[in-house]
Amino acid sequence: MPERTTVYTTLVGLINATDDKVGGEIVARICAQMQAACDEGDFLRVQIIVRFLADLSNASVLLPAAMVSLLAAFVKAAAQPGTPGGRADTFVYIVLSVMPWAGRDLSERDDANFDTLMSDIGTYLRNRSEVHVPLVNIISDGRGKPKPQDVLQVLWKQVVELRKRDSWKEVMIHRPYIDFIDELEKTSVCHDLPEINIAAHKDGIAYQIQHVPFRLFDSADTIDDNTLPPSHAVERFIGELIVGEMLQVYGGNLQACVRRLMLFSSDNRQFAIIYMIVEIIVGELLRLPTPPKNKVFYYTLLAELVSEHRTYTAVIGLAMDIIFQRIHLFERESVTRCVEWMAHFHNFYDFSFRWSAWKSVEAEDSKSDSPQQLFVRAVLARCLRLSYHTRIARAVPLEFAAVAPPDPATARGFGRLPEQTRAAFQYDALMKYVQKKEPDVAALQPILDSISAPAKLEAEDGEHIEVDDINIDADSPENFVRLTQTKCFTSCVLEAGGSTFTLLLALVERHLDGFKLVNKDAAARLLIVRTVHTFWCSRPQMIVMILEGLLRYNVVDAVAVVEHIFSEEAAPLLVNDYVWECFFNALDYTASQIDALRVKIAAGGPDADDSGGGSGAASAGKHESLVSELKGAENTMELTFTLVFDKFAACLKADGEHPCPRGLAIARFRQTARTYCVQLTQTGLWDTLETIGRTAEEDADVNVIIRQARGLADLSRVS
Numbered sequence: 230m231p232e233r234t235t236v237y238t239t240l241v242g243l244i245n246a247t248d249d250k251v252g253g254e255i256v257a258r259i260c261a262q263m264q265a266a267c268d269e270g271d272f273l274r275v276q277i278i279v280r281f282l283a284d285l286s287n288a289s290v291l292l293p294a295a296m297v298s299l300l301a302a303f304v305k306a307a308a309q310p311g312t313p314g315g316r317a318d319t320f321v322y323i324v325l326s327v328m329p330w331a332g333r334d335l336s337e338r339d340d341a342n343f344d345t346l347m348s349d350i351g352t353y354l355r356n357r358s359e360v361h362v363p364l365v366n367i368i369s370d371g372r373g374k375p376k377p378q379d380v381l382q383v384l385w386k387q388v389v390e391l392r393k394r395d396s397w398k399e400v401m402i403h404r405p406y407i408d409f410i411d412e413l414e415k416t417s418v419c420h421d422l423p424e425i426n427i428a429a430h431k432d433g434i435a436y437q438i439q440h441v442p443f444r445l446f447d448s449a450d451t452i453d454d455n456t457l458p459p460s461h462a463v464e465r466f467i468g469e470l471i472v473g474e475m476l477q478v479y480g481g482n483l484q485a486c487v488r489r490l491m492l493f494s495s496d497n498r499q500f501a502i503i504y505m506i507v508e509i510i511v512g513e514l515l516r517l518p519t520p521p522k523n524k525v526f527y528y529t530l531l532a533e534l535v536s537e538h539r540t541y542t543a544v545i546g547l548a549m550d551i552i553f554q555r556i557h558l559f560e561r562e563s564v565t566r567c568v569e570w571m572a573h574f575h576n577f578y579d580f581s582f583r584w585s586a587w588k589s590v591e592a593e594d595s596k597s598d599s600p601q602q603l604f605v606r607a608v609l610a611r612c613l614r615l616s617y618h619t620r621i622a623r624a625v626p627l628e629f630a631a632v633a634p635p636d637p638a639t640a641r642g643f644g645r646l647p648e649q650t651r652a653a654f655q656y657d658a659l660m661k662y663v664q665k666k667e668p669d670v671a672a673l674q675p676i677l678d679s680i681s682a683p684a685k686l687e688a689e690d691g692e693h694i695e696v697d698d699i700n701i702d703a704d705s706p707e708n709f710v711r712l713t714q715t716k717c718f719t720s721c722v723l724e725a726g727g728s729t730f731t732l733l734l735a736l737v738e739r740h741l742d743g744f745k746l747v748n749k750d751a752a753a754r755l756l757i758v759r760t761v762h763t764f765w766c767s768r769p770q771m772i773v774m775i776l777e778g779l780l781r782y783n784v785v786d787a788v789a790v791v792e793h794i795f796s797e798e799a800a801p802l803l804v805n806d807y808v809w810e811c812f813f814n815a816l817d818y819t820a821s822q823i824d825a826l827r828v829k830i831a832a833g834g835p836d837a838d839d840s841g842g843g844s845g846a847a848s849a850g851k852h853e854s855l856v857s858e859l860k861g862a863e864n865t866m867e868l869t870f871t872l873v874f875d876k877f878a879a880c881l882k883a884d885g886e887h888p889c890p891r892g893l894a895i896a897r898f899r900q901t902a903r904t905y906c907v908q909l910t911q912t913g914l915w916d917t918l919e920t921i922g923r924t925a926e927e928d929a930d931v932n933v934i935i936r937q938a939r940g941l942a943d944l945s946r947v948s
Contacts, residue, residue, distance in 0.1 A: 242288025249418035283331035315436030333397035361940035443512030561896035572611035769807035902938035
């Protein structure tokens, strides 16, 4: 119960004053728990326990010198050569985070060692690399001024300022032991700490990246008599620390988390604490590179808070309004998360949008590309995934028609072609084959071989339909016929699946052997991706879900998805979030394959016990097969990322002639480098990225992003 630390330390202090043996046993057991947490790499638990121990010195249970020695051990471990930057930052953060609770007591009762501790922390922070910090900044003024600072830098300044104040004064922490100070100091026996062994770094331990503090509200935003502390006041940090720990500790039980937040807000009525809670939750949701918990947790938590306490309605509404007004200052990835959050939130509350606060888009025409109008359009488009078009259209007032989502058109398939044309494509024969519950792939090849069709056809309504919608070399008639077969088979599977995603994926799984016949090379896989996009062009959700399923079944690969997204036909669609969702899903799948293979190799290496009773040779053969498969997957990843950054370089070189705006290309390049910086390190592609940066017509932005991403990757590996 991180919000009750001082209550329990006071209780331990009173117990220790009565029976110091019991107090000593409590300290020993707490230290044993901390040792176990250190060994397991559970540094959130270490952080909570260290703060508890530090507060025990306030309650006259621990010797201040012993506590300072423990904190110094963490700083020493951070300064050791070869320590990953993320590990070192975590240790220093643990030490600094206890200072608002115990800084005064430790500085007064062991001043010499405390001064040395602070000096060592200052030395570490001066020598620490901060090149990655702009890459994890959620919002800026667009000019990079003032330079963003992460929570470690901000916290250090707050601690230094606290130390300058008279008696380390702050007004956020409840200190019940003050009421018992005479009893505690006169009768308590202070204990020493057993030796704590800070285990060396192990591969696989993840360290939390120090985020840039997110501030959404200031004192002018509050509508009650209570005020907010200044944005960089230590009280703001204390609230963020406690609420953040509560979200982690109670996050597995949503109702328990809501109850704890309610209790915390009732205990801190001296501030506009509800504003702080909403700000902290939204800040965690938008945190880069990844939020501490699943995004859906934050969506649901914010909705539940409104259900439980009506005061949250106005505060969360104000948060939405501020985000809407400042959306042009947000990092692109954070904008996407805001879109998803608002769509989910409004789905909870019957799509009752805040039109009065969004009036700035009312007067804009449908072709406007202002950040606010694009944002509202994206929110409504996301709402379509959670409802249906008529319901969303009904929620949009007439004066906001410019942002209303278009009515999704019916999917276009070969079934709408004239009968003689369908016969040329063997449409009826293919549909009959596709609809079989137990298809025989041997019967498919003759059907495909009998397909012959021109490059262009007309539907019954006279509309031209592009059958050959990719550039096929005119000197390769065999390729033209083969790719036409690919398109016909894919279209029939899509049409037979209808608008039911589950049925469609079942058909794909049933016809995997058929897809092996028609997707034998990169051109065929690219055509399958394009066919999916053309077939469901008016329903982005289907495109996203189908491509994700085809990736999972290895019908297409990430290279095909990337090639299509940056192709001339699809480039005008790059302003839409769903296109980038397909892009990142493809890269995620490629990276996850490698991670899964590494786990298998680590779990079943050649020296592992053969629990299945097989021979050692068979086990070794399986291991070699996995290693070979991993090498192939890594080669695929290298090819994919090389292609990705070549495409970004082409966008940036176009100097405004490419359909993808330069600002959007830079933002998505930054998101890609930030998200996959570790994978790029593992595949050794940084030199390739730097080459792209040097050859780009305007390479300053690209090279800066590359340096920042390399700095971010260095935080999670041994230097």
